[in-house]
Amino acid sequence: MTDTASLLRFATAGSVDDGKSTLVGRLLHDSKSVLSDQLAAVEAASRNRGQQTPDLALLTDGLRAEREQGITIDVAYRYFATPRRRFILADTPGHVQYTRNMVTGASTADLAVVLVDARNGVVEQTRRHAAVAALLRVPHVVLAVNKMDLVGYAERVFADITGEFGAYAASLRIPHVTAIPISALAGDNVVTPSAHMDWYGGPTVLEHLETVPVDHGPATGPARFPVQYVIRPQTAEHPDYRGYAGRLAAGVLRVGEPVTVLPAGRTSTVAGIDALGTTVDEARAPQSVTVTLADDLDISRGDVLVPAGEGPLPTQDITATVCHLHDRPLTPGARVLLKHTTRTVKAIVKEIPSRLTLNDLSPHPAPGELAANDIGRVVLRTSEPLPLDPYAVSRTTGSFLLIDPADGSTLTAGMAGDAFAAPAADGAGAPGTPADHEGWDF
Known part of the structure; x- marks a missing residue:
């Protein structure tokens, strides 16, 4: 097109x-x-x-x-x-x-x-x-x-x-x-x-x-395929079928391509791709497809398929730029749910280092909290490792939401890493800088 x-x-x-x-x-x-x-x-x-x-x-x-x-x-x-x-x-x-x-x-x-x-x-x-x-x-x-x-x-x-x-x-x-x-x-x-x-x-x-050229689409960069649903029809025609359904968030996925399942790190090869009931040789973001693998692996909703050797390093320590959306302030120590692509995990707000003054981009250090409409930096610790790309590399797999575990309301929109930074040439790397989280109960 x-x-x-x-x-x-x-x-x-x-x-x-x-x-x-x-x-x-x-x-x-x-x-x-x-x-x-x-x-x-x-x-x-x-x-x-x-x-x-x-x-x-x-x-x-x-x-x-x-x-x-x-x-x-x-x-x-x-x-x-x-x-x-x-x-x-x-x-x-x-x-x-x-x-x-x-x-x-x-x-x-x-x-x-x-x-x-x-x-x-x-x-x-x-x-x-x-x-x-x-x-x-x-x-x-x-x-x-x-x-x-x-x-x-x-x-x-x-x-x-x-x-x-x-x-x-x-x-x-x-x-x-x-x-x-x-x-x-x-x-x-x-x-x-x-x-x-x-x-x-x-x-x-x-x-x-x-x-204006739309050349920054999700089909560029390494493939990212968050799994939404595991399909096991168990019919007489397909007794061993195991497909992984989802929407390709970035890049191109091809049959025969070696892939890694994150965050576990298991590897396999793409055996087949089904799109709208038709077998295809490749899928391009943002297509919704079902992928089958050559090996029978333990994969569930929230796992991400990436090309072997081209995935982010899963981490529990996340430094991010966020925009707070809720009328209730975000404070250090808050326990939240973090939704990244199709995975939702528990998380805790470790620190709020600064709030951004947008009229001159100056940081206001140690604000104590983020109120509605505030944009600032936060340090988070999650209960499980997450394969986040830096937001500067991918607006899809580098973004997340913080959710109130009590009522399910959306609290904060987050962008992993330094959102103002220039993207790395190879698009690889883990978001943020790990911090010392000793004494945490995760």
């Missing part, structure tokens, strides 16, 4: 009133991705509020509180397509109070659109959302300088903002930044080129979304 026919997941971010919802509404409206009854409902709602033109932000601000307050509170997902590409769009909140929602929306994104109000320039929330995009390893960032109509479509304003943002993005190691001057309200450079900015010769927002 070529880039122009592939799926692109992208998220919007920016400060309050920068125009994220209006941009999304304009994108959907001008790309003819809005149903007639939806548009009629938006037009009626706009007239009731005394507006002569449709308020396109209402296409995404679906919660009643969002419409009343004029802000985005929760992540709104929208699905649309053009002849060149399919899209999953996450419209995320801009308020600092909802940083955790932005983390949720951007965690699976291939691209983040960071909006800036041309009148205000780069503000603290702009830096915060750029830092979150860098933290989550979003491969591409679009700087959309919005409301250019309110500054007279001045090229100097655009140049000053892009220069400041570019320097900050470079400090975050964001690999690809594309700056586009737009007016979401008027439609300039969103879907159609602007007639007011002849000094700009780059793509519109939609053109860039349709053509």
Whole structure:
């Protein structure tokens, strides 16, 4: 499948009133991705509020509180397509109070659109959302300088903002930044080129979304196959069949390939791969398949098949960057469940070394706890070894969740190792730095 026919997941971010919802509404409206009854409902709602033109932000601000307050509170997902590409769009909140929602929306994104109000320039929330995009390893960032109509479509304003943002993005190691001057309200450079900015010769927002290469997909890198379910039909036709079903998280798995089962370390060879009832020679992430092995091994849900010699070193000592999602703070000594791919184990929070100040990336040492929306470093000890990749290498097998064992609520989203670090050339290595855990009861 070529880039122009592939799926692109992208998220919007920016400060309050920068125009994220209006941009999304304009994108959907001008790309003819809005149903007639939806548009009629938006037009009626706009007239009731005394507006002569449709308020396109209402296409995404679906919660009643969002419409009343004029802000985005929760992540709104929208699905649309053009002849060149399919899209999953996450419209995320801009308020600092909802940083955790932005983390949720951007965690699976291939691209983040960071909006800036041309009148205000780069503000603290702009830096915060750029830092979150860098933290989550979003491969591409679009700087959309919005409301250019309110500054007279001045090229100097655009140049000053892009220069400041570019320097900050470079400090975050964001690999690809594309700056586009737009007016979401008027439609300039969103879907159609602007007639007011002849000094700009780059793509519109939609053109860039349709053509940006999606080359950071899960099919790259060594194979990672977390086992979800063991299939033992025990029928007369297949009395000895033992298959391992799951979704390939990364790389390519081939018949005849030597594999290691982690965390136990047992080895075997891929004997067969079944995809949708058909025998195939190879599987590519993110396919869901059933794998059979040449040897009868003790494998269960939560084990991970990796190419022999290309797996992470399983560890019980994890140092990670986390975003705390729950209203109840995360404190040292907390006993939690840690969910990594298909395995869930007991864990304890050993230490919280620092909290990250996102406006300048400075660490606040020994914060004592992480409150909702805080991003910081934690040291964990698990009851069983886990084969985590560094998050800088794999966004799938390097991520995990911390769960409250009492009520099952999600507490924290974690990224193993130093999420801001550059990935290793070979993609190998264990996450974090082991710490001294003497006296623990695990």
